[in-house]
Amino acid sequence: MIDKLMAKIKKLEAPIVVGLDPMLSYVPEYLKSRALEEFGETLEGAAEAIWQFNKAIVDACYDLIPAVKPQIAMYEQFGIPGMAAFKKTVDYCKSKDLVVIGDVKRGDIGSTSAAYAAGHLGKVLIGSKSCSGFDEDFVTVNPYLGTDGVKPFVDVCKEENKGIFLLVKTSNPSSGEFQDQMVNGKPLYELVGEKAAEWGEEVIGDCGYSAVGAVVGATYPEVGKALRRIMKKQLILVPGYGAQGGKAEDLVHYFHEDGLGAIVNSSRGIIAAYKNAAYSEKFSEENFADASRQAVLDMKEDILGALAHSGH
Amino acid sequence: MIDKLMAKIKKLEAPIVVGLDPMLSYVPEYLKSRALEEFGETLEGAAEAIWQFNKAIVDACYDLIPAVKPQIAMYEQFGIPGMAAFKKTVDYCKSKDLVVIGDVKRGDIGSTSAAYAAGHLGKVLIGSKSCSGFDEDFVTVNPYLGTDGVKPFVDVCKEENKGIFLLVKTSNPSSGEFQDQMVNGKPLYELVGEKAAEWGEEVIGDCGYSAVGAVVGATYPEVGKALRRIMKKQLILVPGYGAQGGKAEDLVHYFHEDGLGAIVNSSRGIIAAYKNAAYSEKFSEENFADASRQAVLDMKEDILGALAHSGH
Numbered sequence: 001m002i003d004k005l006m007a008k009i010k011k012l013e014a015p016i017v018v019g020l021d022p023m024l025s026y027v028p029e030y031l032k033s034r035a036l037e038e039f040g041e042t043l044e045g046a047a048e049a050i051w052q053f054n055k056a057i058v059d060a061c062y063d064l065i066p067a068v069k070p071q072i073a074m075y076e077q078f079g080i081p082g083m084a085a086f087k088k089t090v091d092y093c094k095s096k097d098l099v100v101i102g103d104v105k106r107g108d109i110g111s112t113s114a115a116y117a118a119g120h121l122g123k124v125l126i127g128s129k130s131c132s133g134f135d136e137d138f139v140t141v142n143p144y145l146g147t148d149g150v151k152p153f154v155d156v157c158k159e160e161n162k163g164i165f166l167l168v169k170t171s172n173p174s175s176g177e178f179q180d181q182m183v184n185g186k187p188l189y190e191l192v193g194e195k196a197a198e199w200g201e202e203v204i205g206d207c208g209y210s211a212v213g214a215v216v217g218a219t220y221p222e223v224g225k226a227l228r229r230i231m232k233k234q235l236i237l238v239p240g241y242g243a244q245g246g247k248a249e250d251l252v253h254y255f256h257e258d259g260l261g262a263i264v265n266s267s268r269g270i271i272a273a274y275k276n277a278a279y280s281e282k283f284s285e286e287n288f289a290d291a292s293r294q295a296v297l298d299m300k301e302d303i304l305g306a307l308a309h310s311g312h
Numbered sequence: 313m314i315d316k317l318m319a320k321i322k323k324l325e326a327p328i329v330v331g332l333d334p335m336l337s338y339v340p341e342y343l344k345s346r347a348l349e350e351f352g353e354t355l356e357g358a359a360e361a362i363w364q365f366n367k368a369i370v371d372a373c374y375d376l377i378p379a380v381k382p383q384i385a386m387y388e389q390f391g392i393p394g395m396a397a398f399k400k401t402v403d404y405c406k407s408k409d410l411v412v413i414g415d416v417k418r419g420d421i422g423s424t425s426a427a428y429a430a431g432h433l434g435k436v437l438i439g440s441k442s443c444s445g446f447d448e449d450f451v452t453v454n455p456y457l458g459t460d461g462v463k464p465f466v467d468v469c470k471e472e473n474k475g476i477f478l479l480v481k482t483s484n485p486s487s488g489e490f491q492d493q494m495v496n497g498k499p500l501y502e503l504v505g506e507k508a509a510e511w512g513e514e515v516i517g518d519c520g521y522s523a524v525g526a527v528v529g530a531t532y533p534e535v536g537k538a539l540r541r542i543m544k545k546q547l548i549l550v551p552g553y554g555a556q557g558g559k560a561e562d563l564v565h566y567f568h569e570d571g572l573g574a575i576v577n578s579s580r581g582i583i584a585a586y587k588n589a590a591y592s593e594k595f596s597e598e599n600f601a602d603a604s605r606q607a608v609l610d611m612k613e614d615i616l617g618a619l620a621h622s623g624h
Binding site for chain 2 (some may be wrong): 021023024032036039042043045046071073074076077078079080081083084087105106107108109110111112113115116118119120124125126127128129131132133134142143144145146147148149166170171172173174175176177178179180181183184188191192195239
């Protein structure tokens, strides 16, 4: 799967991923009303609204982007109907040949991580049949429990040709409270980065990158620079571009010299583009998906421009 | 909710919680066959099997225990039908007046943690209506992202009278890889423990305990002792007793002098008791739930005995 993702990034010249993190407040009023009229002001109504919202955005953008990253919390908040909308979104994106990165941040003790890995990336044996639960292509994984919490995911990556992105340094303001603590003269995130590289050694794809990638927030460019050196074979998934404050010129050091090695996520900046002053003049609410398409094109130009400018 | 939990622990003299972590291999063959015959060798069949299994155990044990702790990964592995079985289990346990601790180990950046908190403990606003997603009483939370990943959960605890248990030191063999790293002369888990105490200050219940509790594995008794001193107002949720190797006499230091302050979890040891040599002679597969009841009684005696013996 890492080979497929890298090939798509190269072919489309788009080291970007669209975060399908649909807050109900992002859904245009007309679309939300329609869903709530049909299903009531219920979890089902909300789930239908975010599914219709996602579908329109995917339809408008799928030919431009290699991957999507649905944030499961935005679905999970709507209970079972929300989870069903998540699954529907995953399946639909896969039918459009998009690589799907489930942003689930799971991670637990060994046997429990094995269940998460089976449910999100692999299969479970039920009687004599193998069944898939959610079946994303990649998921994000929290490393706080150490090797035996991560290894079951790596095993499934190997068996099923899937991948993971480990949280190494997150994009949020207080990520440093624990992640930046100095351990034997270096920050904890570097130790986690070294472990990510180590865990990833056994699943290197033909493309040269590991099926074990890493999450490093756009909001800490100096950290990105250091981690790029430590994790040479990790594809770096970079959240925090745009709405959270990360700028394209800060991100060039997350890439290798050949302009590959990172994939930058934007969620709100793309899916709620029509609410942004930069697009709302040109695109009406009804054309929200076209605004998203334009925002993808602009993001691509912004990032490729910064890479070219820096000589990548 | 922390007041309710503490009152139930005292009334039942049972500082214990049953982990409803149903592996399909724990479900007695006759029960599994019945479910798979009705629903096929499908996710629905597996979900039905674990739900029937849970229900029988809850029916057999609910009067003895203050709380249950369903591990969501064991349900999530069966996709949407599995999640529906999780929700059914949560609702059923609440109808039996059990306190439900969702072992979900969620945690993300601020806005995303807010969605998890709303979905698992709180409510979401859909049009003019407030709706509940999963509605557990407590959930476990991963602290790796720091204050802004935890705070949204604390806010919902305050608004909705719910609670959380923060992962401070987990029970698995490699938990030390990151959690034990020395930071300014003390292990990282102590720093996390101090933060748990700090975050919990604003939600102290009438019982004197905070709605922000902590997870500290039974497998590291010396750590439990140190953390008990640091987190005076935290109820400590202790996984790792029994099947994972934690012994009752090791756990006395997780409690305060008055014999309160910790709640010990057992999952496999209770729910799969009928497979254990200690019970399989007396209980047939058909009486698996009675074996679980006996295992609860034995666990209670074991822990209360150790507490009495140590003068607690």
